Amino acid sequence: MSQAIEVKVPDIGDYKDIPVIEVLVKAGDTVEKEQSLITLESDKATMDVPSPTAGTVKEVKVRQGDTVSEGTLIILLDGEGAGAAPAAAAKPAQANGAARPAAAA
Numbered sequence: 001m002s003q004a005i006e007v008k009v010p011d012i013g014d015y016k017d018i019p020v021i022e023v024l025v026k027a028g029d030t031v032e033k034e035q036s037l038i039t040l041e042s043d044k045a046t047m048d049v050p051s052p053t054a055g056t057v058k059e060v061k062v063r064q065g066d067t068v069s070e071g072t073l074i075i076l077l078d079g080e081g082a083g084a085a086p087a088a089a090a091k092p093a094q095a096n097g098a099a100r101p102a103a104a105a
Helices: none
Strands: 005-008 016-024 036-041 046-050 055-060 071-077
Touching: 036 071
Parallel strands: none
Antiparallel strands: 005 071, 016 036, 036 046, 055 071
């Protein structure tokens, strides 16, 4: 049985109102655990917010250009497993802000 999971921005330190520079998924996409969902850009680095579990994206709550802070709801995920973490830690990406190639589907 699947369960709806709210994926929120994890603890990103003292940063607030971080711009969303890329939304990597859309409603209906199937994602794997730890797959990047969105990319954020602070003044020091870019960071990806990964999926806490595998599942299907039900709804994307943010768009490119929006700003988010810790706890902001970003995705509603139809999860495949019980007991999924409410949010995963953001992973620092490229600090130079260079564009990354798109993830393979």
